[in-house]
Amino acid sequence: MLLFLPGPVCVADEVLAVASRPLIDHRGPEFAALLARIVEGCKPIFETSGAVLVLGSSGTGGLEAALTSLFSPGDHLLACPVGVFGERLVGIAQAFGCEVEVLPTAYGAALDPAALAMRLRADTQRRITGVLLTHSETSTGVQNDLAALAPCLREHGALTLVDSVSGLAASPMRMDEWGYDAVVSASQKALAAPPGVAMVALGARAVGKLKQTRCSRYYFDLRVALEFAEKAQTPWTPPISILCALDVALERYRQEGSLAAFARHARHAQMISEALVAMGFELFSQPGAHSVTVVAARPPQGVEVAPLLESLRQRYGVVLSGGQGPLSGKIVRMGTMGAIDERDVRDALAAIKAVLDTATP
Ligand SMILES: *Cc1c(COP(=O)(O)O)cnc(C)c1O
Numbered sequence: 001m002l003l004f005l006p007g008p009v010c011v012a013d014e015v016l017a018v019a020s021r022p023l024i025d026h027r028g029p030e031f032a033a034l035l036a037r038i039v040e041g042c043k044p045i046f047e048t049s050g051a052v053l054v055l056g057s058s059g060t061g062g063l064e065a066a067l068t069s070l071f072s073p074g075d076h077l078l079a080c081p082v083g084v085f086g087e088r089l090v091g092i093a094q095a096f097g098c099e100v101e102v103l104p105t106a107y108g109a110a111l112d113p114a115a116l117a118m119r120l121r122a123d124t125q126r127r128i129t130g131v132l133l134t135h136s137e138t139s140t141g142v143q144n145d146l147a148a149l150a151p152c153l154r155e156h157g158a159l160t161l162v163d164s165v166s167g168l169a170a171s172p173m174r175m176d177e178w179g180y181d182a183v184v185s186a187s188q189k190a191l192a193a194p195p196g197v198a199m200v201a202l203g204a205r206a207v208g209k210l211k212q213t214r215c216s217r218y219y220f221d222l223r224v225a226l227e228f229a230e231k232a233q234t235p236w237t238p239p240i241s242i243l244c245a246l247d248v249a250l251e252r253y254r255q256e257g258s259l260a261a262f263a264r265h266a267r268h269a270q271m272i273s274e275a276l277v278a279m280g281f282e283l284f285s286q287p288g289a290h291s292v293t294v295v296a297a298r299p300p301q302g303v304e305v306a307p308l309l310e311s312l313r314q315r316y317g318v319v320l321s322g323g324q325g326p327l328s329g330k331i332v333r334m335g336t337m338g339a340i341d342e343r344d345v346r347d348a349l350a351a352i353k354a355v356l357d358t359a360t361p
Contacts, residue, residue, distance in 0.1 A: 001317045002340065004348055006138045006166055006294040008188040008195050009338025011245070012252065015193060019245040026240060032232035034247055039229070041250035045168060045191075045258065046183055046201040048175040053225045055198045056239045059165035059186035062198025064092050065220035066161050066182045070206055071130050072214040073097030078119065078158070079132040080111045084139035084324045085163060089132045096215045101128070107327070110289035111144045117152035130159045135167030135183075139324045141285040141296030141333060143171065150178040159209060165189055168199075169253060170265040170293045170337060181206040187242060190265065190293060190337045193249035196242035202226075265292040268336035268345050273297075275349040276334070279356055284331050296323075296333045300356070305329050308355055316351035 003010050024030045035054060042052045055062055067089070071077065075098045079090045082105045093100045103119055105111050111133070120128065131153060136143045146162065153160050162183045164173055169190035175183050181203045188195035200222065202210075210223045224235045253261060272295045273283060280300030285291065299305055305322050309332065312318045321333040334348070 001319055002344055002348055003319050003338060004334045004340075005319055005321050006189070006333055006335040007186070007337065009192055009335060010340050010344075011192055011194055011249070012339040015245045015249045015252065015339075018248050019194065019241040021241070021244060023240050026238055027233060031240070034243060035232045035234070038243060038247055038250060041247070041254060042199050042201070045253070046173055046175045047177065048183075048201050048203065050176070050201055050203040051207060051226060051229065053200045053202065053222060053229055054234065054238070054243070055200065055220065055225065056196065056234065056236065057198045057220070058188075058195055059163075059184065059198055060088065061220060062165070062184040062186060062200050063089060063163055065198070065217070065222055065225070066184050066200050067092050067098075068096050068213075068215035068217040068220060069222035070159055070161060070182055070209050070213060071096075071098050074099060075129045076101065076127045077130040077132055078103055078128045080105065080116060080134075082109065082111055082134060082140060082142050082144065083107060083137035084327075085137055085165070086132070086134045089134070089161075089163060093132065098215075107140050108142065108284050108289070109286050110142050111149060113145065113148040113152065116149055120152050120156040120158070123156065126157070128156070128158045130161060133160060133162045135162055135164035135173065136170070136291040136293050138166045138291070138294050138333070139296075139327060141283070141291045141294045142289045143167070143291040146178055146180070147174070150180070154179045159205065166291070166293045166337070169258070169261060171262055175201055176203065187246050187249070190261070191246065191249050191253060192338045193246040194242050196239045197246055262292070265336050267342070268340070269293070269295055271342070271345050272334050272336065272349065276352075279353055281332075284327075293337050294333050294335050296331050298331055303356065303359065305332055308332065308359070311355045311359075312351055315355070318348045318351045
């Protein structure tokens with residue numbers, strides 16, 4: 001099967017192989033060395049000198065951990081969703097009693113830096129204590145310009161939490177330079193490892209905030225995670241086999257180089273967008289707002305999404321996603337992440353063309 005999902009993705013055999021090794025003691029020296037390598041491998045990808053905490057969970061657990069560890073019930077948070085994943089952050093914040101204000105953006109568009117700046121400048125009383133952002137919005141194929149959004153956030157001073165689950169490692173994340181406080185990612189996206197590990201990077205301000213916050217939390221308490229991280233351990237039994245795989249995936253990433261990896265994702269996204277448009281699809285994301293990790297597109301007139309995906313899976317072993325939530329049945333989504341090369345992309349696009357040609361007489 002060729003997975004063109006926006007996670008999980010195709011994982012290299014070399015990475016999968018280490019996950020079947022015998023287990024090790026998670027309180028022993030071998031594990032400490034493994035975790036230290038993973039943390040050191042992640043820091044240059046987040047471009048941070050801050051703390052990187054490794055949690056046994058999917059990306060959503062990482063988001064919940066960061067949110068509950070950085071904020072308190074009653075905190076006034078400005079959420080800036082541009083799709084389903086941004087709305088998930090709203091849901092998490094509300095579930096833990098934060099007061100959430102939504103800065104709305106139409107699906108398909110990126111967050112407008114001027115709109116964010118205007119809202120933040122109007123907050124002269126500094127009621128907004130946190131801002132929730134998405135780097136790459138996987139549900140709409142939209143990428144926010146985190147560099148352009150950064151100045152007004154720094155000027156305001158609210159703590160920032162960024163979902164970069166499908167952004168990290170595929171495009172630049174200059175966490176320290178741009179001044180983001182907490183950035184969350186996961187193993188099963190652009191790093192091309194199996195699912196099961198979330199990474200939460202915290203800057204100095206975020207670390208300082210951990211001890212003052214009052215959201216209910218236990219398993220995902222980053223204060224405890226940070227304490228254990230200092231001795232290269234995790235508080236609870238970690239997914240050791242997945243961490244072994246992530247270690248090798250990070251080494252592969254380091255060998256490729258981040259610039260080459262960014263170029264690869266951009267090239268795949270370009271190939272996919274151009275080919276889909278040539279086949280009569282219409283890109284869902286607006287010009288200038290395209291994500292490099294997932295291409296979202298409306299199918300040509302008269303083509304139903306579900307049968308198209310079904311034929312691709314059954315006849316060609318090519319697995320794409322449909323839309324989520326309100327976009328279900330309206331769009332297809334094709335990921336660019338994972339251990340795939342240009343030939344795989346071309347093969348998948350040829351399969352899409354073949355299915356469309358047989359469906360439309
Ligand atoms: C995949 C993804 C997540 C996390 O999803 P999990 O299934 O919990 O790993 C969160 N945000 C974005 C933008 C994603 O693409």
